[in-house]
Amino acid sequence: MTGRAHHEDDSGPQGGDGPADEQAEFSALLEDSAEDLYEHAPCGYLSTLPDGRIAKVNTTLLDWLGYRRGDLVDRRHFSDLLTAGGRLYHETHLAPLLRMQGEVRAIALELMAADGSRLPVLVTSTVKTSSDGQPLLIRSTVFDARDRRAYEIELLRARKAAEEERERLQRLATTLQKTLLPPTLANVPGLDVCAYYHIASADQVGGDFYDLFPLAAGTWALFLGDVCGKGAAAAAVTSLTRYTLRAAAVYDPDPAAVLGNLNTVLNHEYNGDDPRFCTVVFGHLAPDADRGGFHVVLASGGHPPALLLRADGTADYLPTPGGQLIGVLPDPQIATTKIHLAPGDTLLLHTDGLTEAHISARTGDGERYGDDALLAFARALAPTTAADTVGAIRDLLATFGTGVDDDTAVLAIHVPRPPSEERP
Structure with a gap:
């Protein structure tokens, strides 16, 4: 018992000195680690007095900027490290925000290095205050944003390249679209003619087309149609359709025969895995020597019916029922009608981009404009001229905004009244 007690008495002081020493070493290590972490942190640390004078700065930020500690501490203000634009921003925005809010987060700035180079950084600052709320220090954490800036520059470069490519494609699409439409329409004595093409998307070539051209002496042909699809494939079909119609009209001007010849060409060229077709209305017109005005014959292959806006203020669709799509069947039914203009x-004449437009921008219900609405629109417009008709439709399409998701072509022909019959 005595020996054991003596052993415990001897070992007591030795055991106590060991943990105490270890605790002291651990505490010293923590203090050293804390200081080392501050000095060599992966970000910059900066403390400034309320007047902006630099009170403390860590080694990381000094190394980034190429300064010695004595160059900055108690010698320079934080604003001295900023670019001219940065100093202006600091005085007008950063400093007032700090005074009002007590902190700012992730502010993008550029610091001037000792060699004159610029260091893009993100700065987060907080204000340390006394017990009575007076500011004592402004503590700032500075993050190196060079990689981020490089990423942003690359992103901007890629975006600019994409925008340039999109503009190039838009110019190409616009140029190609223009080649599919006549630069000018034929001047028909005794008629006023007006056409309009509304492009739904500047990025893609549409498939709508129209034309008016002379045939034999005193006779003119007109057509308007819509090829299925968009893009280069639709443009190829549009080009083939337009020139086929012109050639077929010279060979046999009968409107039904013209559409029959077009059907033969399209059905032969596009009868595989990628069939192509169109809707089209073709007609010819000639002066009516007996009654005045013009005699018009129209043939329709699956196309929306034309509208006749009469001089007496009425308006109706022309009856071309049952006409079938051009290019689908070897021998389609083609509807024909004759009128006196x-x-x-x-x-x-119009394509279905007009009647298929969404009117949600006006009503909020996603409803399509439709044939009935167009007929009511025409009846409210009649009697009118070709130019006024096209102008009213342009204004109508503008009210739909983004609701017009398909190209729209319109062609209007008007027989003017004799000057003696013009209303005042």
Whole structure:
């Protein structure tokens, strides 16, 4: 018992000195680690007095900027490290925000290094205050944003390249679209003619087309149609369709025969895995020597019916029922109608981009404009001229905004009244 007690008494002081020493070493290590972490942190640390004078700065930030500690501490202000634009921003935005809010986060700035180079950084600052709320220090954490800036520059470069490519494609699409439409329409004595093409997307070539051209002496041909699809493939079909119609009209001007010849060409060229077709209305017109005005014959292959806006203020669709799509069947049914276009009358041809437009921008219900609405629109417009008709439709399309998701072509022909019959 005595020996054991003596052993415990001897070992007590030795055991106590060991943990105490270890605790002291551990505490010293923590203090050293804390100081080392501050000095060599992966970010910069900066403490400034309320007037902006630098009170403390860590080694990381000094190394980034190429300064010695004595160059900055108690000698320079934080604003001295900023670019001219940065100093202006600091005085007008950063400093006032710090005074009002007590902190700012992730502010993008550029610091001037000792060699004159610029270091893009993100700065987060907080204000340390006394017990009575007076500011004592401004503590700032500075993050190196060079990699981020390089990423942003590359992103901007890629975005600019993408925008340039999109503009190039838009120019190409616009140029190609123009080649598919006549630069000018034929001047028909005794007729006023007006056409309009509304492009739904500047990025893609549409498939709508129209034309008016002379045939034999005193006779003219007109057509308007819509090829299925968009893009280069649709443009190829549009080009083939337009020139086929012109050639077929010279060979046999009968409107039904013209569309029959077009159907043969399209059905032969596009009868594989990628069939192509179109809707089209083709007609010819000639002066009516007996009654005045013009005699018009129209043939329709699956196309929306034309509108006749009469001089008496009425308007109706022309009956071309049952006409089938051109290019799908070897021998489609083609509907034909004949009309007399009297002085004061206006004939309107259009593609379905108009009636298929969404009117949600006006009503909020996602409803399509539709044939009935267009007929009511025409009846409210009649009697009118070709130019006024097209102008009203342009204004109508503008009210739909983004609701127009398909190209729209319109062609209006009007027989003017004799000057003696013009209304005042």
